Amino acid sequence: MDWFVKPLIAHFLQVPVKKRQKLSAIAGRRIVSNMGSEDFIRVNVGNVNGNYVANPLTRSASVTMSLVKSDGIVIVPPEHLGIEQGDTVEVELFRPLEEIDAAILFSGSHDLCIDVLSALMKEKEHSSKIIASHTGSMAGISAIKRGETHMAGIHLLDPETGEYNISYVKRFLSELDIVLVPFLKRKQGFIVPKNNPLNIQTVEDLKSKRATYVNRQRGAGTRILFDYLLNQNQISPDEIIGYDREMFTHLSVAAEVNMEKDNVGMGIYSAAKAMDLDFIPVAEESYDLIMSQSFFEGEKGQKLLEVMKSERFKDIVEEFGGYEVCTNVEPIFFSKN
Numbered sequence: 001m002d003w004f005v006k007p008l009i010a011h012f013l014q015v016p017v018k019k020r021q022k023l024s025a026i027a028g029r030r031i032v033s034n035m036g037s038e039d040f041i042r043v044n045v046g047n048v049n050g051n052y053v054a055n056p057l058t059r060s061a062s063v064t065m066s067l068v069k070s071d072g073i074v075i076v077p078p079e080h081l082g083i084e085q086g087d088t089v090e091v092e093l094f095r096p097l098e099e100i101d102a103a104i105l106f107s108g109s110h111d112l113c114i115d116v117l118s119a120l121m122k123e124k125e126h127s128s129k130i131i132a133s134h135t136g137s138m139a140g141i142s143a144i145k146r147g148e149t150h151m152a153g154i155h156l157l158d159p160e161t162g163e164y165n166i167s168y169v170k171r172f173l174s175e176l177d178i179v180l181v182p183f184l185k186r187k188q189g190f191i192v193p194k195n196n197p198l199n200i201q202t203v204e205d206l207k208s209k210r211a212t213y214v215n216r217q218r219g220a221g222t223r224i225l226f227d228y229l230l231n232q233n234q235i236s237p238d239e240i241i242g243y244d245r246e247m248f249t250h251l252s253v254a255a256e257v258n259m260e261k262d263n264v265g266m267g268i269y270s271a272a273k274a275m276d277l278d279f280i281p282v283a284e285e286s287y288d289l290i291m292s293q294s295f296f297e298g299e300k301g302q303k304l305l306e307v308m309k310s311e312r313f314k315d316i317v318e319e320f321g322g323y324e325v326c327t328n329v330e331p332i333f334f335s336k337n
Helices: 005-013 064-069 097-102 112-121 137-146 166-172 203-208 221-232 250-257 269-274 293-297 299-308 311-320
Strands: 022-027 039-048 051-056 072-076 088-093 104-108 130-134 151-154 178-192 212-216 263-268 278-292 323-325 332-334
Touching: 022 039, 039 064, 039 088, 039 097, 039 104, 039 130, 051 072, 051 088, 051 104, 104 137, 112 130, 112 269, 112 299, 112 311, 137 151, 137 166, 137 278, 166 178, 166 332, 178 250, 178 269, 178 293, 178 299, 203 221, 212 221, 212 250, 221 263, 221 278, 250 263, 250 269, 263 269, 269 278, 269 311, 278 293, 293 299, 311 323
Parallel strands: 022 051, 104 130, 104 151, 212 263
Antiparallel strands: 022 088, 039 051, 039 072, 072 088, 151 278, 178 263, 178 278, 178 323, 178 332
């Protein structure tokens, strides 16, 4: 369409071909490309502290929704093997710059409620949308540290204290003024096929009944919780079939579990419910949002907080099941050392 149809129409109308606006951005994640062919990478773009950050979307030509959701494209020349995280790239924009500037970038652990937040933010009284990259809790912390996202979702268990998230903020973000906003209490457990054919109840059952496990990626809070359970029960990862099979979202885990009767994964209740699968509760965890103090106190941060505290958001989320919205818990402020 860009190369042939638009120029042809412009020729017949005797008007110049309209050029897309371009801007320089920082690559929020590494992009791999094959040398010898030009690559067109669909990206979302956001403005974080005056710097534009571009995060790649799903690249398969068959995944048309990634084209619909993208803010622009990055072209990787045929002589390049890809783009490293932090490199400067040129983005051809599909959307007006005002929309890019209004967007809120989210990184970190996947949760369905982020999509609900985004939908409510886009309504008439709120112009901002949330652009989410589901990278895992630790990757979300890293993105906050590098200034490549406005907020991150984390649910990281400290095995020594049994406490969620706070020790990780203190350890990895001590050089920044950070606000931790208590967001959700949610149920984590084993996602199993309908009627639980292997009768999975505990982590020991995964080993004894030779279930095929569907894991989350390294750095994900769910992965850390599962490793903690293995350690508590003196089970080696090598004894778990499928331990190295990694998925990046709770819904991806549920979809894999739905494929075979011997599959088992760990995730949140709402993902199991969405796929009509059974759920064996294991723990209640704290899923919180972290952001810079300047973002929290700014216009976007306050609009976000307003939606999070709304009765409509609470009603939608609690209808999913397996959630408790932390609307009455005060934010925690961490000052840099």
